[in-house]
Amino acid sequence: MTAQARVANTDRAADPVHTMSEAVNQALDQAMADDPEVFLLGEDIEDPIGGVMKGTKGLSTKYGRDRVRNTPISEQAIVGTAIGASLVGMRPVAEVMLMDFFAVAMDQVANHAAKLRYMSGGRTNVPITIRTSVGGGRQFGAQHSQSLEAWMMHIPGLKVAVPSTPRDAKGLLTACIFDDDPCIFMETMSLLFTRGPIPAGRFEIPLGRAEVKRAGADATVVTWGWQVPEAMAAADQLAEEGIGTEVIDLRTLVPLDRDAVLDSVARTTRLVVVHAATQFAGPGAEIASMVSHELFGRLSAPVERLGARYSPIPYAAALEAAHFPDRDRIAERVRAAVHFS
Amino acid sequence: MTTAEGTARQLSEEAALRIYRTMATIRTTEDRIVQGLNAGQFRMTYYGVRGQEAIPAAICEYLRRDDYMVTTYRGMHDCIAKGVPLDELVAEMCGKVTGTSKGKGGPMHLSDPQSGLMVTTGVVGGGLPIAVGLALACRLRGTDQVAVANFGDGATSIGATHEACNLAALWEVPLVFVCQHNQYGEHTKFADFTRTTSLAERFRGYGMAALTVDGNSVVDMAAAAAEAVARARAGGGPTFLECMTYRLGGHTFGATTEYMDAAEMARAEAGEPVSRYRRWLVDELGIGADALSRIDREVLHAVDAAFVTAEAGAGPPADELSTDVFSSQADLPR
Numbered sequence: 001m002t003a004q005a006r007v008a009n010t011d012r013a014a015d016p017v018h019t020m021s022e023a024v025n026q027a028l029d030q031a032m033a034d035d036p037e038v039f040l041l042g043e044d045i046e047d048p049i050g051g052v053m054k055g056t057k058g059l060s061t062k063y064g065r066d067r068v069r070n071t072p073i074s075e076q077a078i079v080g081t082a083i084g085a086s087l088v089g090m091r092p093v094a095e096v097m098l099m100d101f102f103a104v105a106m107d108q109v110a111n112h113a114a115k116l117r118y119m120s121g122g123r124t125n126v127p128i129t130i131r132t133s134v135g136g137g138r139q140f141g142a143q144h145s146q147s148l149e150a151w152m153m154h155i156p157g158l159k160v161a162v163p164s165t166p167r168d169a170k171g172l173l174t175a176c177i178f179d180d181d182p183c184i185f186m187e188t189m190s191l192l193f194t195r196g197p198i199p200a201g202r203f204e205i206p207l208g209r210a211e212v213k214r215a216g217a218d219a220t221v222v223t224w225g226w227q228v229p230e231a232m233a234a235a236d237q238l239a240e241e242g243i244g245t246e247v248i249d250l251r252t253l254v255p256l257d258r259d260a261v262l263d264s265v266a267r268t269t270r271l272v273v274v275h276a277a278t279q280f281a282g283p284g285a286e287i288a289s290m291v292s293h294e295l296f297g298r299l300s301a302p303v304e305r306l307g308a309r310y311s312p313i314p315y316a317a318a319l320e321a322a323h324f325p326d327r328d329r330i331a332e333r334v335r336a337a338v339h340f341s
Numbered sequence: 342m343t344t345a346e347g348t349a350r351q352l353s354e355e356a357a358l359r360i361y362r363t364m365a366t367i368r369t370t371e372d373r374i375v376q377g378l379n380a381g382q383f384r385m386t387y388y389g390v391r392g393q394e395a396i397p398a399a400i401c402e403y404l405r406r407d408d409y410m411v412t413t414y415r416g417m418h419d420c421i422a423k424g425v426p427l428d429e430l431v432a433e434m435c436g437k438v439t440g441t442s443k444g445k446g447g448p449m450h451l452s453d454p455q456s457g458l459m460v461t462t463g464v465v466g467g468g469l470p471i472a473v474g475l476a477l478a479c480r481l482r483g484t485d486q487v488a489v490a491n492f493g494d495g496a497t498s499i500g501a502t503h504e505a506c507n508l509a510a511l512w513e514v515p516l517v518f519v520c521q522h523n524q525y526g527e528h529t530k531f532a533d534f535t536r537t538t539s540l541a542e543r544f545r546g547y548g549m550a551a552l553t554v555d556g557n558s559v560v561d562m563a564a565a566a567a568e569a570v571a572r573a574r575a576g577g578g579p580t581f582l583e584c585m586t587y588r589l590g591g592h593t594f595g596a597t598t599e600y601m602d603a604a605e606m607a608r609a610e611a612g613e614p615v616s617r618y619r620r621w622l623v624d625e626l627g628i629g630a631d632a633l634s635r636i637d638r639e640v641l642h643a644v645d646a647a648f649v650t651a652e653a654g655a656g657p658p659a660d661e662l663s664t665d666v667f668s669s670q671a672d673l674p675r
Contacts, residue, residue: 039481066481072511077470077504084474084488087459088409090481092474107501111464112471119450121442122665124459156666180668208672255672 015167015197023166023198024055024131024187027173028093030202032063035091038177039067041078042095042131046070052097053133053192075105082128083113083182089127091177096132099186100146113182114157129176129183134162136226136276136324137190142312145320147225147276150283152184153253159207160253162186164228166196168251171205179207188226208255212264216244219270219334222261222287224250227274227325234330243338253283258290265291269300270337274325279307301340304333352563356402357626360559361618361633363398365640366427367418368615373644374434378594383652385434385448388415392557392589393521395614397422399562400489400519403570404457409475411460411468412491414449415521419491424456431647437654444657445665465526466496469505469518476514476579487515487573495526497540503547506581510549513578517569518544520581521556523588528600544581556584557614560621589613 018026031038040056046068050057060068071078075096082092096102102109109130117125135145152160159181163169169187176183213228214235221231228249235245246264250257265271271291273284284305292303306325314320352360371391377383393415401422404410412419420430425441433440434448441453449463459475462468472490479486496502497520509516520540524531537543545551550572554565562584569580587609591598598606622628666673 069512072504072507074504074508076501077473077508080467080470080501080505081474081477081508084411084459084471084476085478085481086474087454087471088475088478090478107464107467108470112460112462112467115450116452116460117667118665119442119446120452120454120665121440121445123442123454124452125668159667159672181672254674255667256674258675 015199017195018166018198019193019195020163020166020169020187021054021192023170024173025057025059026198027170027177028056028059029062031093031174031177032059032067034202037090038093039069039085039090040093040095041069041071041081043071043073043078043097045095051095053187053189055095055131055187075101076108079105079108079113079130082130083108083116083126086126086128087116087124091127093129093131093177096130098144099132099134099148100143102132102148102151106151109158110155114155117181118157125180126182127180129173129185131173131185131187133192134186134188134225136313137320139315139317139320141315145313147308149186149253150277150281153283153286157182158254159183160186161207161251162188162225162253163251164188164191164225164249166194166198168205168211170198171203172207172251174202174204175207178204183207186225190226191229205251207252208257209252210248210250210257210260212260213247213249214245216246216268218244218268219272219337220246220248220261220264220268221272221274221330221334222248222250223274224253225276227276230325230327231274231330233327234334237327237331238334243334245334261287261291262294265295266298269298271299272304272306272330272333272337274306274330276324277307278310279305280310282307301337304337306330306333352560354626354628357622358628358632358636360398360402360563361622362636362640363401363422364394364615364618365637366644367394367398367421369640369644370417370421370427370431370647373648375594377648383435385436387434387448387594388592389588389590389594390415390418392587392609392613393523394418395559395562395618396519396521396556396584396586397491399559400517400566400570402563403566404487404489406457408486409457409459409472409479409488410491411462411472411475411488412458413461413465413468413493413496414463415493416451416461416491417448420451420453420458420461423458425451425453425458426456427643427647428650429453432651432654435651435654436656437651438657438661439651439654443661445661466492466499466501468492469496469502472516473505473509473514476509476516477512479515485574487517487570489517489519491519491521493526494520494522494524494531494540496520497543498526498534506544506547506549509579510547513576515573515576516579517566517573518579518581520583521586522583523586525588525592525601527592528596530600539583541581541583549579549581551581551583553583553585556586557612557617559614559618586614
C-alpha cells in the first residue's frame with residue numbers, strides 16, 4: 001500500500017456539511033432514537049440552552065425531560081448517577097461541562113467507572129460515555145483550558161476518544177455510546193464550530209483506529225484533537241521546503257492504534273508527538289517510549305515531543321499562545337528531526 | 342399502639358425468624374473470620390460489622406431480590422442480608438477464583454448482581470451517587486424496584502453524599518439512604534467531626550423524609566424500613582434513615598480502640614443487637630429457645646461449610662490479571 005493510499009478519503013462531497021457541535025448532536029439524536037436505554041444528563045443540557053456548547057440542542061424538546069435531564073452543578077452526582085444506571089444496562093451519556101471539572105468527579109471516574117468491571121470479576125460493567133469540552137487557546141485561564149487526557153489514560157479501564165473533525169465526532173461518539181466500557185469523549189472547543197462533511201443516519205467509527213491525515217516520507221507527526229489542524233498547517237509549510245510530513249490523527253488514545261504509529265515511523269524514521277496536554281509526563285511520553293523501544297536502531301533522529309509548557313495555563317493571550325504548541329513550533333521540531341545528524 | 346409495636350405484631354413468626362437467621366449468619370461469619378485471622382489461617386482486610394447486624398437484616402425483609410443495594414467496605418452484613426451466597430462471599434474475601442468476583446474484588450469490593458448487591462465501594466461516600474443512578478434506572482424503566490444505599494456516619498461529611506442526597510430528592514427517585522450511624526468515622530468520634538447532633542434533621546433539609554431510628558432494634562428498624570421502602574416503591578421518593586448503632590470494635594481488624602470510651606463500649610456490648618433480638622424473640626414473641634438454638638446450629642454448619650469450601654477453592658489463574666479490564670482484551674494497551 002502506498003503512503004498516499006493510506007490517507008483516508010473522508011471528504012465525501014455528497015455528505016452534508018455541519019459543525020462538530022452539530023455532529024455531536026446528530027450522534028446523540030440517532031442513539032436516542034435507536035435505543036430507549038440511552039439517556040442524557042448534565043448541567044444546562046435541556047432546551048432552551050441545549051448545552052453550553054449546544055451539543056444537546058433540541059433533544060429535550062424531542063425526547064422529553066425524562067431522557068434529557070438537567071442536573072444541579074454536581075459533577076460527582078452526574079457521573080455517579082450515570083454509573084449506577086449503566087450497571088443495570090442503561091447507556092447514559094453524561095456531560096461534564098469542562099474537562100477541568102473532572103477534578104471534581106474524579107473519584108467516580110477513576111475509582112468507580114474504571115474499576116467496577118474488574119472488581120466484580122466481569123459480572124457488572126459501566127457502559128457510560130462522559131462528554132466534555134476541552135478549552136485552550138480561548139483565554140479562559142488556568143481552570144477552563146486544560147487537556148487532561150493523560151489523567152484518563154493512566155487509569156486502567158477508561159477509553160478515551162478525541163475527535164478532530166465533525167465526521168469523526170459523530171462516528172466516535174456513536175461508538176462510545178454503544179461501547180460496553182466507560183468512554184471519555186473529549187470535544188475540543190476550538191474545533192466545535194469548524195465545519196465538515198458528516199454522513200447522514202447512524203454512523204460509527206470503531207475505537208482504536210488512527211487515521212493518516214496526510215502522507216509524507218520524511219517524518220511522522222502523531223497528534224490528536226485541536227493540534228491536528230495545527231500539524232496539517234505545519235505540514236503545508238514543510239512541504240514548501242521539500243519536507244514530506246505524515247500526519248497521524250490517533251482519534252482514540254485508549255485503545256491506542258499502535259500499529260498505525262509504528263508502521264508510519266518505520267518508514268519515515270522520524271517522529272514528533274504533538275499534544276495540547278502538558279508535555280511533562282504527558283501522553284506523548286508513552287508514544288515516544290513505545291516507538292523508541294520498538295524501532296530502536298532504525299530511527300534517524302531522537303523521538304521529539306511537543307506538548308504544553310510546564311505551567312498553569314496563563315490568561316494573557318500572548319502568554320497563552322506561548323504555552324501551547326502551534327504550527328510554527330511543530331514545523332520547527334520536524335525540521336530539527338529531519339536535519340538531525 | 343406505637344408504629345413499632347404495630348410492626349412487631351405484623352412481623353410474622355416466619356419473618357421474625359428469617360431476620361434472626363440473617364443476624365446469626367452475620368455474627369457467626371464475623372466470629373469465624375476473626376478466629377481465622379487471629380489463628381493466621383488466612384489473610385484479608387476486614388472491617389468488622391459487629392453491632393450493626395439488625396439494620397440490614399430488618400431492611401432486607403422488605404426488599405426483593407431484584408431491588409438494588411450499594412454498600413461500603415464495612416458491608417459484609419449488608420451482602421449477607423441481601424442474599425449474596427455465603428460460599429461465594431467467603432471465597433471472595435479469601436481471594437479465591439470461586440468467589441463472587443473471581444477473587445479480583447476482595448472484601449472491600451463485594452458484588453453479586455444476581456442478588457441485587459451491585460457495588461461495594463472502598464471510598465467513603467462514593468456509593469451514594471451510584472445508588473441514585475440505580476434508582477433512576479428503576480424509574481426510567483417504569484419498574485417498581487427500589488435501591489438502598491448503605492453508608493456510615495463518617496460519609497455524611499463528604500461532598501458526594503450531599504450531591505447524591507440533593508439529586509435524589511430533586512428527582513424523587515426510589516431510594517432509601519441508610520446511614521448506619523455507628524458513632525465513628527474511621528478513628529474519630531462523631532462529635533469530633535461535626536457539630537450536627539441529628540443527621541436526620543440535617544438531611545431532611547434536602548427535601549426528603551428523614552428519621553432517626555434505633556438501629557439496634559429489629560422492631561424499630563423493620564417499621565422504618567417498611568415505610569421507607571413502601572414510599573420508594575409507590576413513587577414517593579427517597580428517605581433518609583439515621584440508624585443509631587455502635588461499632589463494637591476498631592476501624593479494621595487488629596486496629597486500636599484506644600480512642601473509644603471503654604465504659605461506652607461495655608454498655609454497647611451489653612445491649613448488642615443479636616442477643617437483644619434473641620431475648621425479644623423469646624420474651625415477646627414466645628419463640629422457644631430450642632427453635633433459636635436449632636437455627637444457631639444450622640447457621641454454624643452453613644458458615645463452617647462456607648469456609649471449608651472457600652479454603653478448598655483455588656486462587657485466580659494468572660491470566661485473570663488482564664481479563665475484565667475492558668470488554669475485550671484486544672483493547673488493552675501493549
